[in-house]
Amino acid sequence: MAKESRCIKILKNEGEMTRRKLIEEGLLDNSLKPFSDECHLYIPVTGDIPGAATEIFEERDISAPLPRHELIGGIAIIQDCDRDGARRLLDSRPVIHTVLYSEGPVTGEYRTKDYIVLAGKNTTKTDYTEYGQRFLIDLSAAYFSARLANERQRIAAMMKDGERLLDMFAGVGPFAITLSGKCSVVYANDINPAAVSLLYDNIRLNKKKNILPVLADARCLGGIFPPGSFDRIIMNLPMKSSEFIDIAFRLCRPGGMIHFYTLQSEPGEMEEELGKYECGKISERVVRSYSPSQHHAVYDIRVI
Ligand code: SAM
Numbered sequence: 001m002a003k004e005s006r007c008i009k010i011l012k013n014e015g016e017m018t019r020r021k022l023i024e025e026g027l028l029d030n031s032l033k034p035f036s037d038e039c040h041l042y043i044p045v046t047g048d049i050p051g052a053a054t055e056i057f058e059e060r061d062i063s064a065p066l067p068r069h070e071l072i073g074g075i076a077i078i079q080d081c082d083r084d085g086a087r088r089l090l091d092s093r094p095v096i097h098t099v100l101y102s103e104g105p106v107t108g109e110y111r112t113k114d115y116i117v118l119a120g121k122n123t124t125k126t127d128y129t130e131y132g133q134r135f136l137i138d139l140s141a142a143y144f145s146a147r148l149a150n151e152r153q154r155i156a157a158m159m160k161d162g163e164r165l166l167d168m169f170a171g172v173g174p175f176a177i178t179l180s181g182k183c184s185v186v187y188a189n190d191i192n193p194a195a196v197s198l199l200y201d202n203i204r205l206n207k208k209k210n211i212l213p214v215l216a217d218a219r220c221l222g223g224i225f226p227p228g229s230f231d232r233i234i235m236n237l238p239m240k241s242s243e244f245i246d247i248a249f250r251l252c253r254p255g256g257m258i259h260f261y262t263l264q265s266e267p268g269e270m271e272e273e274l275g276k277y278e279c280g281k282i283s284e285r286v287v288r289s290y291s292p293s294q295h296h297a298v299y300d301i302r303v304i
Contacts, residue, residue, distance in 0.1 A: 001059045005032055005044040006052040015041045016097070016121050023094040030091050032057035066092055072137065072146050073126030075100055078118070086118035097121045100139070110192040111143040111171075111237075133177050134205050135198075142195035143171045148236070151287050151298065152178040155234070155259060159183075163231040166251060168218045168244060172198040173211070175234045180208050187230075189214040189221060218244050221251060228253040236261045238296055242273055249277045252303045260299040263290055270299055280304040 010018050015034075022028040022045060029044035035057065036042065044057050067085035069076040074097040076089050086099035098120040102113045115124050124140040130149050137144045152175055159182040167176045170188035172195055180186045188211055190196050196215045203211050216224070218237075233248045235241045238261045248258050262270055267284065274282060280302035287296040 002056050003032060003059055004054060005029060005057050006048055007034075007042045007044045007055050007057070008049060008051070009040050009042050009053050012036060012039060012041050015043075019043060019091070020094055020097070023091065028091060029057075030088075031060055031062050033060050060088070062088075064088065069099075070146070071096070072139070072144065073128035073135075074098060075124070075126045075139065077102060077115075077139075081116065081118065083118050086120075090119040098123055098126070100124065106143065110195070111239075112140060115140055130174065131178065133174075134202070135172055135174060135177070136201045136205065137172055138194065138198060142190075142192055142198055144174070147288055148174065155179060156182060159232065164229065165232050165234070166221070166225070166230045167234040167236075168221065168248065169235065169237040170199060170213075171195050171236075173202045173213075175236065176211050177202055177206050177208060179232075179234075180211050183210055186211045187214055187225075188212070189216055189218060191215070191217050218247065222247045225251055227251065228256075231256045233258045235259060238263045238290075242270070245273070245277070249303060254278075254304055256303050258299075258301040258303060260301055261287070262297055262299070263294045264297050265294050267297075270297075274299065274301060277301075278304050 027045045027047050029046045032044040034041060034043045042055050066089050067078040067082055069078045074095055076096050076099045078086060078101055081101045090096055090099050099118045100115040101118050102115050106113050125138045128135045128137055156179055161182055162184045163182055165179055165183045165186045167188045170176050170190045173188055176186045176188035188199055193215060196213050199213050227250050230251050233252050235248055241260055241262055252258050283300045285298055287298050290296045
């Protein structure tokens with residue numbers, strides 16, 4: 001159905017900024033679809049704004065539910081390539097500046113995904129706040145998942161002051177930055193230069209003074225640090241952590257702890273592998289489900 005409405009006519013490149021302002025001021029008419037001509041965008045508004053024009057707009061189906069999404073800062077990631085749903089999602093909350101769709105799972109050594117921008121600003125960068133810490137993120141350049149927020153808090157709660165921490169696969173720094181308040185020093189390592197560059201930004205942003213970024217293949221860490229250098233080691237590379245477990249055991253001091261993340265189908269799948277090392281108590285828990293047949297698990301391993 002078509003309907004006449006008051007609207008504002010703006011240049012196309014001002015569309016995103018104006019749309020956000022209208023949402024913030026409660027003036028965007030979400031029941032009608034904006035349209036464009038060659039240069040201009042026509043956005044329907046609910047009130048009579050000075051300079052507003054009148055145009056005919058198509059009505060939206062506002063009863064349609066919003067697509068399921070994961071929100072990271074100002075980016076919403078949806079599971080289907082649904083442009084109309086993406087647009088409705090974008091208009092539903094001022095905090096969302098971009099809606100992305102990912103065609104596939106995380107891939108490659110850097111564990112990144114390729115994204116398609118379905119609506120909003122043409123970017124994969126955002127600013128995300130987790131328990132008071134800020135993170136600059138670029139989803140196409142470096143791995144980030146907000147789903148591990150509670151896991152980071154769980155580890156922080158079990159730490160003692162003054163620990164020496166190694167994060168072997170640090171990404172843009174969520175574990176390193178969250179845990180640094182309990183540490184004398186944190187070494188945060190990653191093989192992806194873009195991740196380490198964002199890690200530097202995030203260290204500065206959160207005014208951290210005790211985190212040292214390292215750009216290296218974790219296989220080299222055994223040659224960089226003497227044995228027993230760390231009280232605690234984070235190993236969040238679930239597909240491949242087991243390839244690095246011997247290095248983690250070498251670098252963790254007796255009495256220290258390794259947090260070993262893995263993907264498994266059944267509980268206890270890693271017990272036999274871990275049994276080859278000098279382990280004290282091992283406790284295992286599910287972090288989240290990963291696929292219908294696999295879950296993301298963590299083994300907290302006391303080294304003896
Ligand atoms: N810990 C971060 C987080 O929770 O957001 C990142 C985890 S992500 C699953 C794994 C990270 O390991 C990626 O940033 C990737 O670049 C890094 N990585 C993969 N292989 C590596 C290697 N051989 N040495 C060091 N880092 C590696």
